[in-house]
Amino acid sequence: MSDTTSCQSPALDDPSLSADEARQRMLEGITPITQAEKVPVRSALGRILAADVIAPYDVPAHDNSAMDGYAIRYDSLAGDAETALTVVGSAFAGSAFSGQVGAGQAVRIMTGAVLPAGADTVIVQEATRVEGNTVFVPSGQKLRQNTRRAGEDLARNSVALAAGKRIGPAELGLIASLGIAELSVRRRLRVAFFSTGDELASIGSPLAPGQVYDSNRYTLYGLLTRLGADIIDLGVVPDRPEALEAALREAAGMADAIITTGGVSVGEADFVRDILARLGEIRFWKLKIKPGRPMAFGKIGNAWLFGLPGNPVAVMVNYAQFALDALLRLSGVDPLPERPLLSVEAANVIKKQPGRREYLRGAVALVDGRWQVRTMSHQGSGILRSMSEANCLVVLPEACAGVQPGDSVQVQLFDGLY
Numbered sequence: 001m002s003d004t005t006s007c008q009s010p011a012l013d014d015p016s017l018s019a020d021e022a023r024q025r026m027l028e029g030i031t032p033i034t035q036a037e038k039v040p041v042r043s044a045l046g047r048i049l050a051a052d053v054i055a056p057y058d059v060p061a062h063d064n065s066a067m068d069g070y071a072i073r074y075d076s077l078a079g080d081a082e083t084a085l086t087v088v089g090s091a092f093a094g095s096a097f098s099g100q101v102g103a104g105q106a107v108r109i110m111t112g113a114v115l116p117a118g119a120d121t122v123i124v125q126e127a128t129r130v131e132g133n134t135v136f137v138p139s140g141q142k143l144r145q146n147t148r149r150a151g152e153d154l155a156r157n158s159v160a161l162a163a164g165k166r167i168g169p170a171e172l173g174l175i176a177s178l179g180i181a182e183l184s185v186r187r188r189l190r191v192a193f194f195s196t197g198d199e200l201a202s203i204g205s206p207l208a209p210g211q212v213y214d215s216n217r218y219t220l221y222g223l224l225t226r227l228g229a230d231i232i233d234l235g236v237v238p239d240r241p242e243a244l245e246a247a248l249r250e251a252a253g254m255a256d257a258i259i260t261t262g263g264v265s266v267g268e269a270d271f272v273r274d275i276l277a278r279l280g281e282i283r284f285w286k287l288k289i290k291p292g293r294p295m296a297f298g299k300i301g302n303a304w305l306f307g308l309p310g311n312p313v314a315v316m317v318n319y320a321q322f323a324l325d326a327l328l329r330l331s332g333v334d335p336l337p338e339r340p341l342l343s344v345e346a347a348n349v350i351k352k353q354p355g356r357r358e359y360l361r362g363a364v365a366l367v368d369g370r371w372q373v374r375t376m377s378h379q380g381s382g383i384l385r386s387m388s389e390a391n392c393l394v395v396l397p398e399a400c401a402g403v404q405p406g407d408s409v410q411v412q413l414f415d416g417l418y
């Protein structure tokens with residue numbers, strides 16, 4: 001590998017799990033929290049529906065016009081010749097035409113206005129010619145064109161949104177279109193997290209020799225806040241088994257999930273995995289991936305534990321590949337079977353050793369009319385700067401032995417991950 005700062009572990013041939021197996025094992029074990037609460041529509045943004053939303057009536061409630069023009073009866077038209085129709089009134093959105101449209105008649109209609117009785121088709125204004133009270137309609141019209149049918153968006157009593165849906169802007173609008181003011185959503189997940197490491201200084205205090213500032217808790221704060229979790233920040237815990245055990249017990253007593261960073265490798269100060277085994281159960285440890293190989297997953301009491309490696313980029317990669325979907329499932333969402341990938345052309349050579357899946361930081365850009373991805377030159381798993389410069393992860397499968405410029409590679413865009 002060109003980069004010598006990460007995953008040069010001599011133990012790469014250790015038996016370890018593939019990313020897919022790990023993800024499956026993780027998702028299989030997790031059942032969602034069940035508690036729900038009622039919230040006003042706007043407060044539901046980002047929350048998970050606890051029950052189906054049923055449409056109380058048709059949306060739209062009436063057949064209406066999709067265009068400004070003339071509402072007519074299709075059978076008034078002369079087939080392959082222009083037809084002259086008499087305009088008998090107007091229909092506005094919010095102010096319907098109360099009469100009937102008869103044969104040979106038309107009603108001036110605005111977008112959104114209820115389609116008058118008798119009319120079944122709308123002629124767009126720009127296609128017509130008007131002389132006094134007469135509108136001339138050219139041939140070539142289609143039955144029901146430019147109309148919107150009652151219930152075409154949502155039919156009365158149908159499931160408008162299914163339980164488990166995460167509420168985004170489209171869902172807020174949809175719910176409002178049904179006149180619903182309050183929703184039942186799952187309670188927020190409670191996620192506790194802490195950083196481990198004697199070398200960590202907290203911002204606000206000066207750096208002693210050999211220390212680094214703790215950045216992982218800030219990254220996790222951002223990730224979990226965006227996810228909509230109630231976060232419990234337990235600070236920095238030193239590399240002492242008693243302190244780690246106390247922190248894990250405390251976290252397990254109050255959270256649905258715990259995320260720790262650091263202390264999961266094989267060093268002499270790496271205690272998280274052993275304490276997890278003692279206090280609860282390990283479901284897996286170590287994955288055939290880079291970065292993020294020494295990850296531990298398990299359970300303490302009722303709390304799921306994600307023991308992420310300390311390297312800041314590994315934290316973000318493992319969060320996106322594993323913890324994110326696990327937390328979504330826990331909060332009541334059914335995650336997609338796999339994280340969606342897009343295929344784009346590689347702009348540069350990528351060195352890769354077969355046998356593990358690799359996630360590289362890349363930037364997708366439009367170059368001479370083609371979408372390409374260029375990997376960042378610094379891929380060390382401690383280099384957060386390149387995470388900030390990137391807009392995607394390039395995902396290289398286990399079997400890949402390297403990439404040449406022009407090869408197709410798969411990427412996960414950061415949108416939706418972070």
Ligand SMILES: Nc1nc2c(c(=O)[nH]1)N[C@H]1C(S)=C(S)[C@@H](COP(=O)(O)OP(=O)(O)OC[C@H]3O[C@@H](n4cnc5c(N)ncnc54)[C@H](O)[C@@H]3O)O[C@H]1N2
Nearest residue numbers: 007009195213214215216262263264265270309310311314
């Ligand atoms: N003999 C082996 N050594 C290592 C292996 C291995 O398989 N065999 N794996 C390497 C890989 S890959 C990783 S990743 C790391 C993971 O180790 P830990 O999870 O125990 O993490 P630490 O050693 O505590 O820290 C790693 C690195 O990250 C910095 N760090 C930790 N926490 C923070 C924080 N909150 N904010 C900023 N930076 C942090 C820490 O200072 C270290 O530089 O193990 C390899 N070694």
Ligand code: MOO
Nearest residue numbers: 006292293314381
């Ligand atoms: O290279 Mo390690 O896997 O940083 O995460």
